[in-house]
Amino acid sequence: MGFAIQHLTELKKKGSATLFPDTIKIMIGVASCGVAAGALPVMAAFRQGATEKGLPVMITKTGCAGMCYQEPLVDITIPDKGRFVYGRITPAAVPAMLAALQNNDIPDGALFRYSRHECLLDGTITHYPVPDKKNSAHTVPLMQTVPFYKGQYRLVLRNCGFIDPENISEYLAQGGYHALATVLNKKTPLQVIRAIEQSRLRGRGGAGFLTGLKWRICYTTDADQKYIVCNADEGDPGAYMDRSILESDPHAVLEGMLVAAYAIGATKGYVYIRDEYPLAIERMGQAIEQARDAQLVGDHILGSSFSCSISIVRGAGAFVCGEETALLKSIEGLCGEPHQRPPYPAVAGLWGKPTVINNVETLATIPVILTKGARWFSTIGTKKSTGTKVFSLVGKINHIGLVEVPLGTPLRDIIYTIGGGAGLDRTCKAVQTGGPSGGCIPEHLFNLPVEYDTLAHAGSIMGSGGMIVMDNTTCMVDVARYFMTFLEHESCGKCTPCRVGVRRMRELLDGMCKGTASEQDLYLLEQIARVVSTASLCGLGRTAPNPVLSGLRYFKDEFILHVRDKKCPAGVCNNLITYGISLSRCTGCGTCIKTCPVKAITGTKKKPHTIDTSRCIKCGACEEVCPVAAIAPC
Amino acid sequence: MITLQIDNVSVTVPEGTTLLEAAQRIGIWIPTLCHHEALTPYGGCRLCIVEVQEGATTRIVSSCTYRAQNGVHVSTCSDTIVALRKGILTLLLAEVPQSPVLQELAELLGVEHSSTFAPRNDLCIACGRCIRACREIVGVQAIDFAFRGYKRVAASPFFERSEDCIGCGTCVAVCPTGAIRLHDIPAGARVELSDGRQVEGPVRVIENWKVSFPFKRCSKCGEPFAPQVQLEYFTKQAHLPADFFDVCRECRQ
Numbered sequence: 106m107g108f109a110i111q112h113l114t115e116l117k118k119k120g121s122a123t124l125f126p127d128t129i130k131i132m133i134g135v136a137s138c139g140v141a142a143g144a145l146p147v148m149a150a151f152r153q154g155a156t157e158k159g160l161p162v163m164i165t166k167t168g169c170a171g172m173c174y175q176e177p178l179v180d181i182t183i184p185d186k187g188r189f190v191y192g193r194i195t196p197a198a199v200p201a202m203l204a205a206l207q208n209n210d211i212p213d214g215a216l217f218r219y220s221r222h223e224c225l226l227d228g229t230i231t232h233y234p235v236p237d238k239k240n241s242a243h244t245v246p247l248m249q250t251v252p253f254y255k256g257q258y259r260l261v262l263r264n265c266g267f268i269d270p271e272n273i274s275e276y277l278a279q280g281g282y283h284a285l286a287t288v289l290n291k292k293t294p295l296q297v298i299r300a301i302e303q304s305r306l307r308g309r310g311g312a313g314f315l316t317g318l319k320w321r322i323c324y325t326t327d328a329d330q331k332y333i334v335c336n337a338d339e340g341d342p343g344a345y346m347d348r349s350i351l352e353s354d355p356h357a358v359l360e361g362m363l364v365a366a367y368a369i370g371a372t373k374g375y376v377y378i379r380d381e382y383p384l385a386i387e388r389m390g391q392a393i394e395q396a397r398d399a400q401l402v403g404d405h406i407l408g409s410s411f412s413c414s415i416s417i418v419r420g421a422g423a424f425v426c427g428e429e430t431a432l433l434k435s436i437e438g439l440c441g442e443p444h445q446r447p448p449y450p451a452v453a454g455l456w457g458k459p460t461v462i463n464n465v466e467t468l469a470t471i472p473v474i475l476t477k478g479a480r481w482f483s484t485i486g487t488k489k490s491t492g493t494k495v496f497s498l499v500g501k502i503n504h505i506g507l508v509e510v511p512l513g514t515p516l517r518d519i520i521y522t523i524g525g526g527a528g529l530d531r532t533c534k535a536v537q538t539g540g541p542s543g544g545c546i547p548e549h550l551f552n553l554p555v556e557y558d559t560l561a562h563a564g565s566i567m568g569s570g571g572m573i574v575m576d577n578t579t580c581m582v583d584v585a586r587y588f589m590t591f592l593e594h595e596s597c598g599k600c601t602p603c604r605v606g607v608r609r610m611r612e613l614l615d616g617m618c619k620g621t622a623s624e625q626d627l628y629l630l631e632q633i634a635r636v637v638s639t640a641s642l643c644g645l646g647r648t649a650p651n652p653v654l655s656g657l658r659y660f661k662d663e664f665i666l667h668v669r670d671k672k673c674p675a676g677v678c679n680n681l682i683t684y685g686i687s688l689s690r691c692t693g694c695g696t697c698i699k700t701c702p703v704k705a706i707t708g709t710k711k712k713p714h715t716i717d718t719s720r721c722i723k724c725g726a727c728e729e730v731c732p733v734a735a736i737a738p739c
Numbered sequence: 740m741i742t743l744q745i746d747n748v749s750v751t752v753p754e755g756t757t758l759l760e761a762a763q764r765i766g767i768w769i770p771t772l773c774h775h776e777a778l779t780p781y782g783g784c785r786l787c788i789v790e791v792q793e794g795a796t797t798r799i800v801s802s803c804t805y806r807a808q809n810g811v812h813v814s815t816c817s818d819t820i821v822a823l824r825k826g827i828l829t830l831l832l833a834e835v836p837q838s839p840v841l842q843e844l845a846e847l848l849g850v851e852h853s854s855t856f857a858p859r860n861d862l863c864i865a866c867g868r869c870i871r872a873c874r875e876i877v878g879v880q881a882i883d884f885a886f887r888g889y890k891r892v893a894a895s896p897f898f899e900r901s902e903d904c905i906g907c908g909t910c911v912a913v914c915p916t917g918a919i920r921l922h923d924i925p926a927g928a929r930v931e932l933s934d935g936r937q938v939e940g941p942v943r944v945i946e947n948w949k950v951s952f953p954f955k956r957c958s959k960c961g962e963p964f965a966p967q968v969q970l971e972y973f974t975k976q977a978h979l980p981a982d983f984f985d986v987c988r989e990c991r992q
Contacts, residue, residue: 598891
C-alpha cells in the first residue's frame with residue numbers, strides 16, 4: 106500500500122500545482138455543450154495567440170460549469186487580480202483578451218467572478234484576489250450573487266467546470282479517491298452499506314429506489330461472482346446530466362463504482378454508456394486507464410486484497426436499454442429486451458449473478474457521502490428525498506443549462522429564479538419532468554417541491570432529471586403526440602400493451618392534431634393509456650402513457666378544443682389553424698409578401714395586406730418576420 | 740414446497756412453479772397466448788396477467804413468468820384484471836381480426852371487434868412461439884425477431900432465405916394465429932406463392948422464411964415423404980444409421 110499512497114500523494118501535489126498555478130490560468134469548457142458552441146477553435150486561438158505574444162499562461166481544458174446558454178465559457182484566473190468567467194467567447198474576441206492580459210489588465214465583459222473556491226470534500230478554501238476598486242472589473246458580480254448559481258448546491262457537480270477531466274491529479278487534489286482509500290483501509294463492506302443506508306440516498310436514475318438497500322440485497326446474496334454496473338444509457342430527450350458528469354468529472358463516477366464494488370463484493374464492473382456520447386466514452390476510458398496506472402483499478406487496489414476491473418460497454422442506440430434488465434441483456438451480447446422482475450438484478454443479474462446497477466449521478470454522490478458523512482448528507486434536501494439532484498433545464502427557457510439543487514426546492518425557484526423563466530416575454534405553461542416516462546406539470550403547481558413522491562403524486566416522475574419547459578406557444582396535444590411517436594419507435598415490442606397500445610395512442614393523437622378525431626377518440630385514448638400503464642411488462646411501457654395521462658389531467662380543455670371545436674389554441678397544429686392579418690395593426694410594409702414562399706399574401710404598400718388561406722401552407726414565416734406582430738394563427 | 744392462495748383457494752406447489760401452473764393445478768383457467776407448455780415462459784402477450792398481493796403491496800404480473808411464493812394472495816379475475824385483459828385483447832383483435840384463436844378468446848372474455856384501427860397486413864402478433872420452438876425444441880435457431888416496437892416481426896435473417904431452416908414445420912405447429920404459410924406441394928402439382936412465384940412439387944415451402952425443400956423419395960415405394968434436409972438433420976442429431984430414413988414410415992411397417 107505504501108508505494109501506491111506515495112504515488113498518489115505526488116500526483117495530488119501536481120494537481121494542486123495545476124489547479125492553482127502562479128501564472129495566469131485560462132480554462133476553457135470543453136464538455137459537449139462547449140464543444141458544440143465552438144470551444145475548440147477558441148482554445149486553439151488562445152494557444153496560438155499566447156505563443157505568438159510569448160505570454161506565459163497556462164491553458165487547460167475543463168468540463169461543463171452548468172451555464173450551457175453562455176458557452177463557450179472561458180474562466181481566467183490572474184494571480185494578483187482574481188478569477189473571472191466570460192461567456193459566448195469567439196476566436197475573434199481572443200486577441201483583445203490576450204492583449205489585456207499582456208498589459209496586466211483584466212479583460213472586459215466578465216459575466217461573474219469568484220471570490221473563493223471551497224473544496225467540498227476536504228473543506229480547504231482558496232481565496233482569489235479582489236480586483237482593485239479603481240478597476241471596472243470590481244463591479245463584476247460575484248458568482249454566489251448570480252441568480253443562476255444562487256439557489257444551487259453543487260455537490261455532484263463539485264468538480265465540473267473546475268478540474269481538467271482528463272487529469273487524474275486534479276481530481277485527487279480536490280479530495281478525490283480519499284473515500285476509496287479510507288474505505289479500503291478502515292471500513293468493512295457492511296459499514297459502507299450502513300453509511301449509504303443512513304444517508305437515505307435514493308437512485309438518481311428515476312425510480313428512486315434506496316441505494317443502500319439495493320447494495321444490501323446484493324451483499325447478502327451468496328455467489329462466486331458479483332458485478333457492479335454503471336447505467337449511463339441516458340436516453341430521455343432533453344436530459345444530459347449523466348453526459349456532462351462523465352465528460353466533466355469521470356473519476357467521481359469511477360470512485361463511486363469502486364466503493365460500491367467493495368461494498369457488495371463485486372470484482373468486475375461495467376460502465377454502460379450510450380454510443381451517442383463519444384466524448385463521455387473517451388473521457389471515461391482515459392479515466393479508467395489513469396486509475397489503473399495509479400493502482401486504483403485492477404488487482405490489489407492500493408495494495409489491499411480488494412481487486413476490481415472496470416470496462417466500458419457501448420450501448421447500441423436503444424432507449425429501452427436504460428431499463429436495467431434490458432441493459433443487462435445488452436451487456437451479455439443479447440437483444441436488449443426487458444424481462445419481468447423478480448428476480449431483481451441484485452439477486453440474479455448479469456449472467457445470472459448478483460449485480461448492482463446504479464446511475465451515473467448516484468455513483469458520483471457516493472464519495473461525497475463517505476467523505477462528509479451520512480448524517481451531513483441526510484440534512485440536505487427533505488426527509489424522504491435527501492441530498493441534491495442535477496437537472497438539465499431545456500426547452501422554452503432563458504437559461505438553458507445544468508443545475509443542481511437540494512431536493513425539495515420548489516419548481517418555481519428552478520424555473521424562474523435559476524432558469525430565468527420563459528424567453529421572449531412569453532409565459533411558462535408547464536414543465537415536463539422525467540422525459541417520455543414523465544408527465545407535464547402545469548404552471549399553477551410550480552410551488553411543488555421537487556421530490557420523488559410529490560412529483561409522482563402530481564402524475565409525473567422525478568426521472569433522470571430532464572426538465573423541458575413549455576410556454577404558451579406549446580400545444581399539449583402535440584407534445585403528447587411527440588412523446589408517443591418517440592416511444593412507438595423505442596418500444597422493444599415484446600409485450601402487447603406497449604407495442605400495440607403506444608402505436609394506437611400515437612395514431613389517435615395524430616388524428617387530434619390533424620382535426621380528424623372525435624370526442625369518442627378522447628375516451629378511447631384514455632382507456633388505452635390506462636391499459637398500457639398497468640399491464641405492460643417493464644418500466645418503459647408502464648410509464649409511457651404519462652405524457653398523455655398528465656396532459657388529460659391538467660390540459661383536458663386543450664384536448665377537447667382539438668376534438669370538438671377543431672382548434673389548436675397554441676397555434677401549433679397546422680390543420681387546425683388559419684393565419685390572419687390584423688387590419689388595425691398591419692402597416693402595409695410588405696415584408697411578409699416578400700417572405701411568403703407560396704405567394705399567398707397580397708396587398709399594396711401602406712395598406713393592410715391579406716392572406717389567401719387556400720394557398721397558405723401555414724409555415725409561419727410571415728408571423729416571424731412581421732415587425733408589428735400583425736400576423737397570428739387563429 | 741410453497742403454499743399460496745389463488746382466488747382464495749389454498750394450493751401447495753413445488754418451488755419454481757409458475758402462478759399459471761399453480762392455477763391450472765386447481766382448475767382455474769387463465770387465458771394465454773404466447774405461453775406454450777413445451778417452451779420457456781415469455782411474458783409477452785400479457786393476457787395471463789394476475790394481481791399478486793404480498794403484504795401491503797399489490798402488483799400486476801404475468802402469471803406465466805411469475806414464480807409462486809409463500810404466503811402470497813393471487814387474484815386471477817378481479818375487476819381490474821378482467822378490464823385489463825379485455826383491453827389487451829381488444830388491441831390484439833384489432834390487429835388480426837380474422838384469427839380464430841383470437842375470436843374464440845374474444846367470445847370467452849366478452850370482447851367485441853372494433854374497426855377503429857387498421858388491421859395488420861400479416862397475422863403475426865409477435866408472441867415469439869415460433870422462435871422459441873425453433874431454438875428450444877428443434878435446436879436450430881433459423882428465425883428470430885426483426886425490428887423493434889410495432890414493426891417487430893418473426894423473420895428469417897435479413898428477410899432472406901433462412902440457411903439454417905430444416906423445414907420441420909414446428910413453427911407452424913405452435914403459431915397461434917396461422918401466420919406462417921407452409922405448403923406441402925405434391926409431385927406433379929404447381930402452386931403459385933403469394934409473391935407470384937410458381938413452384939412445382941414434390942416440395943415443402945415455408946413462405947415466411949423464404950425456404951423450399953425437395954422431398955426425399957422412399958427407396959421402396961418411390962413416394963416422396965419428407966424434406967430431405969430435415970431427415971438428414973434428424974439422422975445426425977439422433978445418431979441414427981445413415982440409411983435409417985431411406986424408406987418411408989408406411990413401408991417400414
